[in-house]
Amino acid sequence: MRADILTLALIVGLFTWAFRFFPTRADISRLPQGGALSRFLAATGPAAIATLFTASVVPFVEGGLPLPLAFGTVAVLAVYTASRSVVGATMAGSVGYGSGVWLLGTV
């Protein structure tokens, strides 16, 4: 492993671990229920997942809304609604998107 790549990996890995670990040491037991920081932290989860979904989809919609994306999204929604299964919905989304690509010959 080249020294510059190892150095880069160690710096980024150390900071990433620190970002993930040190905030868990914060004492949140005294946060008042319904208080400002409590509301902020409670909204962080849905906001983070919504953000990551949106960010992961943006490259798919740049240059127009491709039908395969619609196929994949509808497949996730349909399978999750029917089964409440994250596994099944994820697989269905992937199959739906791939099917859309295959059907439309967009690759």
Add this chain to the structure above:
Amino acid sequence: MSEMTQNSTFSDGLLAGFPIVLGYFPIAFAFGVAATGQGLNGWEAFGLSLIVYAGAAQFLALALITSGAPVLIAAFTLVAMNLRHVLYGPALLKRAGAAVSRRYAWAWAFGLTDEVFGAALGQLARGRRFSEPFMFGLGLAAYASWLSGTALGAYAGGGALQGWPVLEAALGFMLPALFLALLLSILSRAQVPVIAVAAVATVLVSLLVSGTAGILAGMIAGAAAGLLGLGGRDAG
């Protein structure tokens, strides 16, 4: 996924990590393929996954390494990209309850990626009790999948998926599909405004500035919306 019981063992964590395993493996495989395709050797690709363990940052690292960016500049960029992770621990523990053990957080927090955070939050939302063995199981399943996918992708080498464009496209949608499924698993009516604000901010800032800035903006805007009471009195 089945209804939750109160069990939160290491094995429960491994099982709960299965969707992430499915989502991570193809992405990690694609990373291994891309890394070797851009001139890294197999050990370098695997080393990035082993030490950094942050998917988006690793793909960006490839671009920075191959563009010849100085190590410190590249490191600063990637560290800034991962800054969002500071929110995950407190948000997870807020949901878990203040009295839970955090004795081994120094270890399980290493695996607190976007997807592990999302899956853990989804499990807690459906009645799962937080425990450190559960977090170890969840994190280990995801980490093992990420490492094995990277190793296989690096072994297959650059261009391994070139003859399989439909498969490549399907695998490329695995992560958005996982995020959408995770979002559905924690969705409640009270949180819709928070989600909408986060999504709009992500799109606008991604298009106007950059994808990394869009991620930070979306998370902060959504959490700020919660702070302003748009997510209910104590959503989550």
